[in-house]
Amino acid sequence: MRQSKYFLKTSKTVAKDDTSANARLLEQGGFIKKEMAGVYTFLPLGLRVLAKIENIIREEMDAIGGNEILMPALNSKENWTTTGRWDSMDILFKIKSEHGYEYALGPTHEETITPIALSVIQSYKDLPLAVYQLQTKFRDEARAKSGLLRGREFRMKDLYSFHASNEDLEKYYNEVADSYRTIFKRLGLDALYTYASGGTFSQFSHEFQVELESGEDTIYVNDKTSEAKNKEIFTEEDKASGVYRETMACEVGNIFNLGTKFSEAFGLTYTDQEGASKPVIMASYGIGPSRVMGVLVEKFHDDKGIIWPTAVAPFMVHLLALSGKDEAVAAAADKLYTDLTAAGVEVLYDDRADKMAGEKFADSDLIGIPFRVVISTKTLAEDSVELKPRNIVDASMVKINELINTLNNV
Amino acid sequence: MRQSKYFLKTSKTVAKDDTSANARLLEQGGFIKKEMAGVYTFLPLGLRVLAKIENIIREEMDAIGGNEILMPALNSKENWTTTGRWDSMDILFKIKSEHGYEYALGPTHEETITPIALSVIQSYKDLPLAVYQLQTKFRDEARAKSGLLRGREFRMKDLYSFHASNEDLEKYYNEVADSYRTIFKRLGLDALYTYASGGTFSQFSHEFQVELESGEDTIYVNDKTSEAKNKEIFTEEDKASGVYRETMACEVGNIFNLGTKFSEAFGLTYTDQEGASKPVIMASYGIGPSRVMGVLVEKFHDDKGIIWPTAVAPFMVHLLALSGKDEAVAAAADKLYTDLTAAGVEVLYDDRADKMAGEKFADSDLIGIPFRVVISTKTLAEDSVELKPRNIVDASMVKINELINTLNNV
Numbered sequence: 001m002r003q004s005k006y007f008l009k010t011s012k013t014v015a016k017d018d019t020s021a022n023a024r025l026l027e028q029g030g031f032i033k034k035e036m037a038g039v040y041t042f043l044p045l046g047l048r049v050l051a052k053i054e055n056i057i058r059e060e061m062d063a064i065g066g067n068e069i070l071m072p073a074l075n076s077k078e079n080w081t082t083t084g085r086w087d088s089m090d091i092l093f094k095i096k097s098e099h100g101y102e103y104a105l106g107p108t109h110e111e112t113i114t115p116i117a118l119s120v121i122q123s124y125k126d127l128p129l130a131v132y133q134l135q136t137k138f139r140d141e142a143r144a145k146s147g148l149l150r151g152r153e154f155r156m157k158d159l160y161s162f163h164a165s166n167e168d169l170e171k172y173y174n175e176v177a178d179s180y181r182t183i184f185k186r187l188g189l190d191a192l193y194t195y196a197s198g199g200t201f202s203q204f205s206h207e208f209q210v211e212l213e214s215g216e217d218t219i220y221v222n223d224k225t226s227e228a229k230n231k232e233i234f235t236e237e238d239k240a241s242g243v244y245r246e247t248m249a250c251e252v253g254n255i256f257n258l259g260t261k262f263s264e265a266f267g268l269t270y271t272d273q274e275g276a277s278k279p280v281i282m283a284s285y286g287i288g289p290s291r292v293m294g295v296l297v298e299k300f301h302d303d304k305g306i307i308w309p310t311a312v313a314p315f316m317v318h319l320l321a322l323s324g325k326d327e328a329v330a331a332a333a334d335k336l337y338t339d340l341t342a343a344g345v346e347v348l349y350d351d352r353a354d355k356m357a358g359e360k361f362a363d364s365d366l367i368g369i370p371f372r373v374v375i376s377t378k379t380l381a382e383d384s385v386e387l388k389p390r391n392i393v394d395a396s397m398v399k400i401n402e403l404i405n406t407l408n409n410v
Numbered sequence: 411m412r413q414s415k416y417f418l419k420t421s422k423t424v425a426k427d428d429t430s431a432n433a434r435l436l437e438q439g440g441f442i443k444k445e446m447a448g449v450y451t452f453l454p455l456g457l458r459v460l461a462k463i464e465n466i467i468r469e470e471m472d473a474i475g476g477n478e479i480l481m482p483a484l485n486s487k488e489n490w491t492t493t494g495r496w497d498s499m500d501i502l503f504k505i506k507s508e509h510g511y512e513y514a515l516g517p518t519h520e521e522t523i524t525p526i527a528l529s530v531i532q533s534y535k536d537l538p539l540a541v542y543q544l545q546t547k548f549r550d551e552a553r554a555k556s557g558l559l560r561g562r563e564f565r566m567k568d569l570y571s572f573h574a575s576n577e578d579l580e581k582y583y584n585e586v587a588d589s590y591r592t593i594f595k596r597l598g599l600d601a602l603y604t605y606a607s608g609g610t611f612s613q614f615s616h617e618f619q620v621e622l623e624s625g626e627d628t629i630y631v632n633d634k635t636s637e638a639k640n641k642e643i644f645t646e647e648d649k650a651s652g653v654y655r656e657t658m659a660c661e662v663g664n665i666f667n668l669g670t671k672f673s674e675a676f677g678l679t680y681t682d683q684e685g686a687s688k689p690v691i692m693a694s695y696g697i698g699p700s701r702v703m704g705v706l707v708e709k710f711h712d713d714k715g716i717i718w719p720t721a722v723a724p725f726m727v728h729l730l731a732l733s734g735k736d737e738a739v740a741a742a743a744d745k746l747y748t749d750l751t752a753a754g755v756e757v758l759y760d761d762r763a764d765k766m767a768g769e770k771f772a773d774s775d776l777i778g779i780p781f782r783v784v785i786s787t788k789t790l791a792e793d794s795v796e797l798k799p800r801n802i803v804d805a806s807m808v809k810i811n812e813l814i815n816t817l818n819n820v
Contacts, residue, residue: 007477007541009530033526035482036511041526042480050480067417070452070460072445072563073483073546095505095515097550101446105505105515116443116451120419125764131417136483136546140507153482354535 003350022297023147038144038152048314053289066132077102079111091139105138114262132159148294155290188309194228201259208253215250258282306368315348318369322376413760432707433557448554448562458724476542487512489521501549515548524672542569558704565700598719604638611669618663625660668692716778725758728779732786
């Protein structure tokens with residue numbers, strides 16, 4: 001992508017109330033634009049990152065037999081009244097239409113997926129079933145804050161599973177937990193498997209928590225097991241054990257045994273092998289892709305800007321042409337851009353003729369693409385470019401005709 | 411995809427009020443589920459079709475220099491008040507939050523994109539600019555009807571372009587019109603370039619209309635030019651000319667010269683080469699992917715079910731194993747499924763052991779995958795399968811080891 005033609009403008013300023021690192025760097029880097037508190041537009045650079053995060057999640061959900069669907073944001077009042085959450089869930093956005101209808105804007109979709117399951121599950125042969133979506137959710141938060149960490153409109157992957165027995169649920173629950181470990185590893189995040197309170201149907205639910213100074217949650221980490229407990233279930237006894245270390249964290253995923261709460265509300269039953277009618281047992285599993293994007297920036301930045309993990313970086317190479325009036329440099333840069341792109345390398349090519357080297361370097365550090373490649377009169381004299389990983393101080397000279405090979409081997 | 415493990419159930423019944431062909435066939439075929447009037451869930455089969463439609467549109471938008479972004483559904487009341495449309499647009503869903511905020515749910519995004527442009531456009535050097543999104547939109551329709559043709563929540567591709575001069579806008583406007591012709595052709599639709607009323611800034615706007623008995627619009631087609639006029643601008647003179655044929659149609663795209671309406675409302679100006687401040691000139695361009703999906707079904711079906719055009723079909727081949735108790739057939743079908751998939755052919759594999767041939771054939775016709783491949787004891791005896799295109803009555807026998815080659819050449 002040629003930067004001169006790309007819808008990308010970095011900025012030195014940022015909305016005054018956005019003090020978190022992710023909001024500041026993502027806005028200054030031209031990844032997102034704040035519309036209102038907790039509501040953001042994803043600009044081209046930001047949408048590329050979001051799409052990469054969501055594709056990693058999608059691949060892993062497909063790998064554990066998830067069926068992808070897309071449920072609507074408009075939810076019927078009737079379904080939310082059936083479960084009692086129309087009145088009890090205080091973050092529910094409610095809409096009264098001009099035509100007499102009332103809707104909720106879905107903050108989660110148990111109230112939609114359970115009636116869908118009702119239309120397809122009749123017998124034990126239809127179980128187990130796992131269905132997920134990547135979709136936009138809404139929460140009427142009292143305080144939206146910390147950029148992408150807590151929004152009023154945000155992206156969510158929500159998976160729902162349906163089972164004939166507790167044993168079968170337990171098995172899949174652990175399979176999803178493993179899948180989540182894989183996902184967060186691929187995303188470049190150390191996420192701690194964290195025990196939380198469980199509700200009626202199981203002793204615990206589980207969260208995936210990333211240690212973060214700016215996180216909202218207090219958790220207690222057992223470094224020997226690499227697991228944690230959240231505040232709700234941390235006891236005096238745990239404290240006295242001396243095993244746990246207190247830290248702040250941000251929740252990036254959760255898994256929850258719903259038992260028969262929703263299937264009983266909607267009458268979702270199945271016929272077992274003996275012909276008896278039994279309630280279906282459910283679990284739900286969430287990951288917030290837009291929040292993950294915020295957490296990645298909180299974790300991976302320095303005073304100059306973002307340092308994207310390779311798997312979710314908007315581009316792999318930031319090619320900076322410092323051509324000034326040297327047309328040979330401009331021509332060599334154009335050719336390198338064409339060659340890299342043809343080799344399947346994702347390149348953002350800073351071909352802007354009216355920008356000085358200093359501004360190009362500063363923008364490159366701010367945007368945080370993993371590899372910076374500089375071509376200038378000086379490097380071209382040696383048939384070379386200067387290659388610098390964003391997370392390393394030193395640059396090295398690489399022959400132009402060896403660059404693709406070098407990039408493939410790092 | 412193995413049908414035995416796929417989240418897919420066809421149905422003989424359908425919501426009583428869904429009388430249109432697209433609603434009936436898409437619901438019976440397990441593509442969508444109706445949640446409420448005008449609000450649908452896309453089930454796995456339907457989401458595959460929707461994604462293919464959206465990817466074709468995305469490719470063509472990228473090809474004309476469109477920058478993809480993602481704007482939020484929650485729009486600020488302030489922006490909609492600025493343009494006066496908070497009060498004047500009667501289909502606007504309005505939300506009053508518990509925390510004193512008011513929002514609109516975006517039915518279109520001029521009120522969001524213009525302030526975004528304001529933050530990046532300063533000089534003539536920043537123009538032209540083209541930005542688009544594929545996103546979910548909301549309209550508080552008095553009557554949602556005809557399945558996916560008129561929804562309260564629906565998918566939209568909206569492109570916005572920004573220009574320094576009318577000439578530049580005109581040039582891009584025609585480029586987008588050409589791009590739309592390419593898109594509809596790729597989607598398998600004959601869409602008529604249709605003149606409609608233009609508003610303050612140009613004599614005409616343009617619609618892309620697909621002739622459809624069940625369409626809402628009346629248009630007048632000039633078969634010699636393959637263009638049309640809509641009802642608003644069709645005059646007595648036109649009628650007297652004898653050139654036009656009246657027909658019903660459904661609008662699948664539109665393009666509109668917005669002039670300076672929105673840039674003046676938000677103060678979006680640029681500095682020209684002489685240093686003078688001038689208002690930016692804008693145009694907007696829409697295509698509704700979910701409506702396109704409905705139109706495709708309206709156009710391409712028979713009394714047995716849907717007949718998907720190849721480019722948007724959920725799978726390319728529907729492989730039906732009629733194995734009964736013949737394990738050799740089941741094994742050959744498994745192998746064929748593996749081989750086809752390895753060759754990059756998208757296959758839905760009806761491996762269901764408990765379904766009779768008649769039900770499999772009926773489901774296959776209903777779902778409408780372009781090529782049906784049947785393997786049975788009889789065909790296997792000849793090392794063959796029976797191959798039948800969905801839109802052709804006759805089937806032919808093809809040697810199993812020639813199938814991939816045959817499919818590649820149809």
